[in-house]
Amino acid sequence: MQMTSQSTLAVEATGLVKSFGDTRAVDGVDLAVSRGSVYGVLGPNGAGKTTTIRMLATLIHPDGGSARVLGHDIVKEADAVRGAVSLTGQLASVDEDLTGRENLILLGRLLGLKRPAAKSRADELLEAFGLSDAAGRLVKNYSGGMRRRLDISASIVVTPQLMFLDEPTTGLDPRSRNQVWGIIRALVEGGTTILLCTQYLEEADQLADGIAVIDHGKVIAEGTPGQLKASVGSGALHVRLMDPEQRPEAEQVLGRELGSVILEADSAALSVGCSDADRAAEAVAELSRSGVRIADFSLGQPSLDEVFLALTGHTAEEDEAQKEQAA
Amino acid sequence: MSADPAAQAGTAPDADAAAVRKAIASTSRPPPAGALSAALTFGWRGMLKVKHVPEQLLDVTITPVMFVLMFTYLFGGAISGSTAEYLDYILPGILVMSVLFTTVYSGVALNTDLTKGVVDRFRSLPIWRPAPLLGSLLGDSARYLLAGTVIIVLGVILGYRPGAGVGGAVLALGLVVLFAFGLSWVFTTLGLLLRTPNAVMNARFMGIFPLTFLSNVFVDPDTLPSALEAFVNVNPISILATASRGLMEGNANVGDIAIVLAVAALLTAVFAPLTTRLYRTR
Numbered sequence: 333m334q335m336t337s338q339s340t341l342a343v344e345a346t347g348l349v350k351s352f353g354d355t356r357a358v359d360g361v362d363l364a365v366s367r368g369s370v371y372g373v374l375g376p377n378g379a380g381k382t383t384t385i386r387m388l389a390t391l392i393h394p395d396g397g398s399a400r401v402l403g404h405d406i407v408k409e410a411d412a413v414r415g416a417v418s419l420t421g422q423l424a425s426v427d428e429d430l431t432g433r434e435n436l437i438l439l440g441r442l443l444g445l446k447r448p449a450a451k452s453r454a455d456e457l458l459e460a461f462g463l464s465d466a467a468g469r470l471v472k473n474y475s476g477g478m479r480r481r482l483d484i485s486a487s488i489v490v491t492p493q494l495m496f497l498d499e500p501t502t503g504l505d506p507r508s509r510n511q512v513w514g515i516i517r518a519l520v521e522g523g524t525t526i527l528l529c530t531q532y533l534e535e536a537d538q539l540a541d542g543i544a545v546i547d548h549g550k551v552i553a554e555g556t557p558g559q560l561k562a563s564v565g566s567g568a569l570h571v572r573l574m575d576p577e578q579r580p581e582a583e584q585v586l587g588r589e590l591g592s593v594i595l596e597a598d599s600a601a602l603s604v605g606c607s608d609a610d611r612a613a614e615a616v617a618e619l620s621r622s623g624v625r626i627a628d629f630s631l632g633q634p635s636l637d638e639v640f641l642a643l644t645g646h647t648a649e650e651d652e653a654q655k656e657q658a659a
Numbered sequence: 660m661s662a663d664p665a666a667q668a669g670t671a672p673d674a675d676a677a678a679v680r681k682a683i684a685s686t687s688r689p690p691p692a693g694a695l696s697a698a699l700t701f702g703w704r705g706m707l708k709v710k711h712v713p714e715q716l717l718d719v720t721i722t723p724v725m726f727v728l729m730f731t732y733l734f735g736g737a738i739s740g741s742t743a744e745y746l747d748y749i750l751p752g753i754l755v756m757s758v759l760f761t762t763v764y765s766g767v768a769l770n771t772d773l774t775k776g777v778v779d780r781f782r783s784l785p786i787w788r789p790a791p792l793l794g795s796l797l798g799d800s801a802r803y804l805l806a807g808t809v810i811i812v813l814g815v816i817l818g819y820r821p822g823a824g825v826g827g828a829v830l831a832l833g834l835v836v837l838f839a840f841g842l843s844w845v846f847t848t849l850g851l852l853l854r855t856p857n858a859v860m861n862a863r864f865m866g867i868f869p870l871t872f873l874s875n876v877f878v879d880p881d882t883l884p885s886a887l888e889a890f891v892n893v894n895p896i897s898i899l900a901t902a903s904r905g906l907m908e909g910n911a912n913v914g915d916i917a918i919v920l921a922v923a924a925l926l927t928a929v930f931a932p933l934t935t936r937l938y939r940t941r
Binding site for chain 1: 682683784790
């Protein structure tokens with residue numbers, strides 16, 4: 333991380349605070365995002381991700397702390413910030429009562445394109461994002477995946493230096509999600525810096541170069557996906573059995589070979605901490621020899637789910653349920 | 660890596676990574692739209708919505724027709740002795756009432772817009788801050804013009820003849836629309852302060868509705884109790900109705916017109932910045 337040189341940072345936030353009533357939605361967030369990277373802000377619903385993004389995009393004023401986006405102060409030089417970023421919000425940031433094409437022409441005109449240029453740019457983007465057939469339909473009749481693609485294309489009508497993406501794949505089916513991921517990768521190759529908020533650990537793992545894990549308005553961990561996983565400890569051997577009844581026996585064998593065993597929610601699955609492939613292979617062989625039938629097994633780094641659990645003491649989903657109860 | 664046409668056709672509904680990369684590379688950033696251009700673009704947005712849902716125009720077409728017919732034929736005989744005579748008195752009044760009633764929709768539309776994500780995008784654009792608001796009010800003003808035109812044309816069909824001819828009618832319509840533009844800013848402010856579209860509608864019912872009836876729109880204030888008459892005479896809506904009648908007949912009082920313009924300017928000067936501020940910080 334090149335945190336020392338200000339010019340290489342796309343986002344540099346120090347101690348950002350924002351309260352709503354008695355709730356401190358954001359409670360002292362520091363971020364350092366390098367230019368040209370994808371930076372993931374990872375956390376459950378209500379952790380303060382969206383509020384952080386809205387402050388950085390100049391939609392709301394911070395109560396405390398400061399931030400520079402592409403070198404411009406988000407409060408004093410808000411106009412300059414808006415001139416260089418684009419925002420794809422959590423709710424689709426397009427006008428549902430217009431057609432896809434009209435949405436893109438509207439934004440092109442507002443961003444300074446002449447009418448013919450705005451029209452041809454709209455058509456170019458619709459083509460590139462696979463929306464040509466739906467160009468003349470009202471956005472309210474779009475599927476979730478189409479709406480999201482339009483939303484992202486609306487953010488690059490003129491190419492921003494920095495793009496805020498707030499939960500771009502929430503609610504999408506796996507195919508649409510993969511399309512959106514492909515678009516994000518293409519954007520980064522094109523040189524756009526992306527600040528990505530997500531509650532999906534896999535998404536941050538797939539896309540982000542750096543990740544800040546955020547919980548209750550605070551950054552609780554920061555680093556590359558690899559560093560975060562390493563900080564939790566070694567990898568794990570995951571085993572699934574053909575017959576759940578054999579799990580006690582498998583637990584005993586693996587415990588003897590490798591140490592303390594975690595029984596997973598799936599009654600046929602169990603895992604055990606291990607980063608040595610040879611020892612893992614030996615343990616699997618030992619299971620076979622003792623007559624335990626194995627459906628499949630894998631040796632991997634811990635998932636970000638496990639990272640989150642290790643960092644916060646609870647999983648992202650549990651926390652979400654708590655927030656919903658509180659709300 | 661250019662995708663070959665056949666493969667592209669096969670994956671038509673999907674985003675094509677190569678095309679996306681090309682689309683990203685092919686723009687340079689122009690200076691953003693100027694204040695007026697941005698406002699007009701938002702006005703265009705309003706027009707597009709009418710194009711997609713023409714039913715939105717019912718409130719500015721059917722409702723005024725109902726008002727003209729109901730008031731003329733229901734009250735005409737009782738108030739003025741004949742419907743023809745009452746039509747001469749009430750048509751400019753109905754024009755004022757119908758257009759002012761319509762101003763509430765500026766607030767309702769803004770309140771509805773706020774529940775959608777698109778407002779965040781507008782607010783994150785490098786454009787003149789009041790442009791989205793001014794633009795939608797320009798679009799609304801086109802609706803006011805339509806409502807007013809419907810009323811005047813219907814009046815002419817029913818036998819109303821403005822003394823100052825088409826020119827007088829156009830001037831009266833222009834004055835009413837200008838005043839409505841100023842009043843719309845009150846409703847956009849309410850649209851940002853109140854929680855639901857219904858609450859904004861209620862504000863009309865409690866504000867504009869009584870103010871319109873407690874004016875000279877329907878009856879000559881001479882017939883009223885003196886305290887009420889005093890109020891009616893200083894009610895800006897009375898002054899607007901009087902000025903509109905004067906313009907239509909060609910005997911308008913310049914003082915009345917000046918007061919109407921001043922009130923419209925005052926409402927705009929107070930509530931336009933307030934709306935812009937609320938829109939920015941909400």
